[in-house]
Amino acid sequence: MSIVEATVEIPSQLESNVFGQFDEHVKKIEKTLNVTVIARDGTIKILGSAQASKKAADILTQLRRLAEAGNIITAQNVDYALALSFEDKESAIVEIDQDIICHTINGKVIKPKTLGQKEYVDAMRKSMITFGIGPAGTGKTYLAMAMAIQAFKNDEVGRIILTRPAIEAGEKLGFLPGDLQSKVDPYLRPLYDALYQIMGPESFQKNMEKGLIEVAPLAYMRGRTLDNAYIILDEAQNTTPAQMKMFLTRIGFGSKVVITGDMTQKDLPSGTQSGLDVAVKVLKKVEEIAFCTLTSKDVVRHPLVQKIVQAYEEYEKKQRPEKAPRDRNTYAGKRRGGSR
Numbered sequence: 413m414s415i416v417e418a419t420v421e422i423p424s425q426l427e428s429n430v431f432g433q434f435d436e437h438v439k440k441i442e443k444t445l446n447v448t449v450i451a452r453d454g455t456i457k458i459l460g461s462a463q464a465s466k467k468a469a470d471i472l473t474q475l476r477r478l479a480e481a482g483n484i485i486t487a488q489n490v491d492y493a494l495a496l497s498f499e500d501k502e503s504a505i506v507e508i509d510q511d512i513i514c515h516t517i518n519g520k521v522i523k524p525k526t527l528g529q530k531e532y533v534d535a536m537r538k539s540m541i542t543f544g545i546g547p548a549g550t551g552k553t554y555l556a557m558a559m560a561i562q563a564f565k566n567d568e569v570g571r572i573i574l575t576r577p578a579i580e581a582g583e584k585l586g587f588l589p590g591d592l593q594s595k596v597d598p599y600l601r602p603l604y605d606a607l608y609q610i611m612g613p614e615s616f617q618k619n620m621e622k623g624l625i626e627v628a629p630l631a632y633m634r635g636r637t638l639d640n641a642y643i644i645l646d647e648a649q650n651t652t653p654a655q656m657k658m659f660l661t662r663i664g665f666g667s668k669v670v671i672t673g674d675m676t677q678k679d680l681p682s683g684t685q686s687g688l689d690v691a692v693k694v695l696k697k698v699e700e701i702a703f704c705t706l707t708s709k710d711v712v713r714h715p716l717v718q719k720i721v722q723a724y725e726e727y728e729k730k731q732r733p734e735k736a737p738r739d740r741n742t743y744a745g746k747r748r749g750g751s752r
Contacts, residue, residue, distance in 0.1 A: 416462040418469040424454050426479045430472065437475070437490045441468050444494050467497045477506045488712065492526060495709060501527070513555070514562040517612035522558045528710035529555060535702035536670055541663070543648075543692065544672045546706025547725075549717045552672040553646050557606040559670070560642035564624075569668065570640040571624045574603045575659075577650045578629040600627050603646060630655055639664030648673035648688040650680055656687025676728065 422430055431438045431451070438449045447460030447468045456472060458465045471493045475485055483489070489505070496502045508530045513522045524530040529551055535542045536559045544552040560572045604627060607616045619625040630651065645651075645659055648671045663669055673688045680686060695701050708721040 414462070415459055416465050418458040418465040420456040420458070420469050420472045420476070421454060422451075422456055422472065422476050426476060427451065427454070429479045429485050430475045432485065432487070432490070436487065437485060440487070440490055441471060441494065445497075467502070470502045471497055474502050474505050478509055481506075481509060483509065488525070492709075496527075504530075513558045514565070514610065516610050517615075522555075522610070524555065525551070525712045526710040528704070528706045529712070532704040532706065533559065535704050536668070539702035540667075540700045541660075541669045541671070542702045542704065543688075544670060544704050544706065545675060545688070545692070546704075546710060547674055547676060547708060547721045549711040549721065550706035551710070551712050552674075552706065553602065553644070554606055556644045556646075556670040556672060557603070558610060560644060560668075561607075561610050563642050563668065569642045569666065571626065571642075572619075573633075573638060573641050573643045574600075574607075574625075574627045574646065575630050575633060575644070576600055576603065576646045577648075577655060578631070600629070603627050603644075630659060633659055633662050636662055637664045638662045638667055640666040641668075643667060643669045645669070645671045646673075648691075649675055649678045649686050651687035652680070653685055653687045653690040656691050660691070676724065 441447070442449055445460060445464040445468050447458050447464050449468065449472075450457040450459070458468045458472075460468065471490075474493055475489065478489060479485055493502055493505050496504055504527055508524055508527065511523050511530060511533060513524075513533065515521055524533050528546070532542070532544050532552070533555060536556065542556075544556060546552055557574070560569075560574075563569050564572050604616075607625070607627075611619075616625065620627075630645065641664075643663070648656065650673075651659070660669075671688070671691070673686075675686070675688065678686055692703065696703060708725060711717050711721055
């Protein structure tokens with residue numbers, strides 16, 4: 413294998429950000445692509461095979477552009493850039509970074525971090541109803557909340573309605589202390605947490621008191637018509653087909669709907685069909701309804717979460733029983749034997 417040299421210019425003030433603490437980012441690139449990276453006076457030399465050195469140069473260029481935009485380069489950025497490089501899509505990481513949805517109360521920028529998340533955000537912008545389906549940590553609910561709050565701030569909708577089915581996950585709702593609101597609040601807590609982080613407690617409470625933001629169990633949606641609202645149904649895998657149909661038929665004029673769920677984390681009683689499963693089959697050809705499937709590649713929590721999701725996916729694949737091929741002759745013989 414012939415050794416090829418590639419070069420990238422990275423200003424000295426950005427070098428520590430791009431390289432990471434103790435050069436951890438560069439070491440990961442070197443190990444993954446089997447290249448050697450040498451930094452001298454703002455010029456980065458990369459030694460390796462023609463293909464590997466080009467990939468490494470492209471990745472470092474994209475990381476430099478992220479740093480120039482004011483981002484702190486994380487291990488997650490490097491991992492995702494490496495993953496995209498094997499699909500020849502490493503340039504997409506900068507395009508994704510430029511899609512800013514809104515800012516939190518502390519000024520933190522909320523934006524998609526993966527191609528899957530970018531497609532999800534674009535679908536929410538274009539479609540009246542969007543299904544976001546994927547494992548934990550892929551940002552399904554958080555991005556939907558950010559889109560809802562931004563639409564509310566821009567006066568595109570008059571209110572935000574957030575709902576979840578109050579399904580027990582190994583615990584009995586009736587045994588929890590307090591009144592009905594106290595019993596269902598734990599199921600809605602993740603929605604409150606996201607609202608506090610993006611809007612701030614004061615703004616949230618003020619709009620809540622005015623009825624402009626509503627966080628309620630799915631059962632409270634029955635019999636209503638939801639006009640001019642941004643509606644998010646979270647944990648939709650825990651709905652029954654009847655509940656899902658009831659929810660979808662509540663939608664009125666001027667509303668947008670996002671339905672999120674994880675097919676692998678159902679808390680329904682054994683033998684009960686998920687309303688999300690049925691909706692995907694029934695509505696997949698209906699116009700103005702988008703289906704976005706996020707995968708373990710789109711997990712944006714701690715890198716360990718991505719490994720956990722992947723491990724469970726592999727385990728569940730192995731657990732699925734393979735259908736044995738049917739022997740037609742044997743089957744026919746049994747039928748003939750039984751009819752005698």
